[in-house]
Amino acid sequence: MTEEFLYHIWQFKLFSKRDLFTTDHQEIAILKSGIHNKNSGPDFLNAQLKINKQFWAGNVEMHVKSSDWYLHKHEEDVNFEAVILHVVWEYDSIIYMKNNQPLPTFELKNFVDEKLLTNYNRLIYSKQNWIPCDKQIQNIPKFLINNWLERLYFERLEQKSVFIKELLAQANHDFEAVLFQLIAKNFGLKVNGDSFLQLAKSIDFSVVRKERFDEQKLIALFFGQAGFFEEDIQCEYFSSLKSEYEYLKHKYKLQPISRNNFQFFRMRPQNFPTIRIVQLAALFFTHQNLFSKLMSTSKKEDFYKLFSFDIQEFWKTHYTFESESKKSTKKLSKSFIDLLLINTIIPLKFVYLRSRGEVEEESLLHLIQQISSEKNSIIDQFSVLKIKSQNALESQALIELKNNYCTKKRCLHCAIGNNLLRK
Structure with a gap:
């Protein structure tokens, strides 16, 4: 007890x-x-x-x-x-x-009632189960699970809001600056996410605002702040960027971070930090009012169009400064844009609209339900238990359920646990 x-x-x-x-x-x-x-x-x-x-x-x-x-x-x-x-x-x-x-x-x-105690002990003291109710969850009514998943999704949004609000406080509530930091973090994915965030934070967004009309300067700025010009590479393109950065560094009194922060090992070439830096620069060059465009867009296909842009010709035949490769456009994939929507755009939109007293939950739900379900070990295991994720709302909610309820055995706070307790 x-x-x-x-x-x-x-x-x-x-x-x-x-x-x-x-x-x-x-x-x-x-x-x-x-x-x-x-x-x-x-x-x-x-x-x-x-x-x-x-x-x-x-x-x-x-x-x-x-x-x-x-x-x-x-x-x-x-x-x-x-x-x-x-x-x-x-x-x-x-x-x-x-x-x-x-x-x-x-x-x-x-x-x-003794049955209540038996049900409680079965859940809380279950051993060797992936989740406490993995032998019973299949019997939970579908409508109850759906309602609970929707609530869990908003819980997850609230948790993501905490981090966004911290960034806003540090950036004097400049939503454009925070968008830049969050998108940079997401471009780095799991391996380089923190390094990309550190890169974005090392540049006052006022500098990006001033230089975003020139793609070459943006690329030089981002590579320079990431410490890539610490190397000595015999390449005309590299030398021109390095020279451009030296001018920007002096002009804005910039302090770069270390090149060693960025990992290439065991990464697919399209996820190399070099490619993601170039794509980040191309995005903010292509859309100089990106924040307002993202906040006013509501359809998944329109987001795909927004994130469709060209990169400089040099990078269509390179993954790094040194070695040439077969030509490719290196567009952002739809699955990558989906991750941006799930982890950055929708949470930021949630915080922004709430700050203006304009949160429309139905529109956010409609957008997240348009996005395909994520694929990971948690979603796969729930599928084994016959709880199948149909879209990104459900995959996000199932991640929240597993990490913040099942693993912590918070069955008393879970709609599924409560249903099983009272049977």
Whole structure:
């Protein structure tokens, strides 16, 4: 038994409400169970009870054993002086208040259905299961799962919003600057994401605004800040960029980061940092009002058009400065643009619209549901359990479900877990 489960039982009244008595045989009537307090102090605030037909308003404290009151030293804490009922699973000790009167105590264990306890133990103490309910989740009604996944998707959006708000605070709430940083991070993918973010942060976005009308200068700026000109490469194109960067570095008093931050090892050539840097420069050169365009676009196909642009001719036959390769356009793939939409565009749009009081949840849902489901080990394993992801909303929600509920065994906070508990 855990205190968390006791909170759940009390909050949702999952016990028999008939013939309730305190441990000293006083009749109890629960009018309001109170508001669950997740901060310090009693567990439930502003409860309303009748004890022996006398009305009481105050707080409720819960413990597995009544003696835990003294173990936690509540008798020394003034915050517990307004407790009107002590709810415990097991009554093993009388608790006295400061006036030397016994604290009314309700022993819960004899009023809870055994099936509820069995279901709880099956979930929480399951071993060797990928998720606690992997033997039962197939029996959950489809409509319940769909509603829960939609809610989980917005939880995931909220979590991504925290990081975006931190960037906004650092950038004086300049949404264009934060868009640049987030897109740069996503261009780096998992391996180089943090390095690309560091690169973007090393350049005040006012510099990008001034130089974005000249693609050559943008490319020089990004490669220079990434530390690529620390090398000595015999290439005319490389030398011209390096010379351009030296001028920009002096003009804007720039400090580059280290070239060693960027990884090429075991990466596909189209994901090389060199190609992603060039594409990043081409994007901000092609769309000099990119933020406003992204915020006003709502259809997946229109986003694909926005992210379709050409790169300089040199890079159509190169993946690095040194070696020539077969000519290719090196366009952003639709799957890559999907990742940008999932991880950057939609979360930023959510924060931006909320800042203006204009959040339209239905339009965001419609957009994320247009995007194909992600493919990863979590989605594959849910598919084995016959929970198949149909679109990016569901894949994002299933990732949230696995990482923040199943792995942490937060079944009491999960709609699926609650359904199984009460069967």
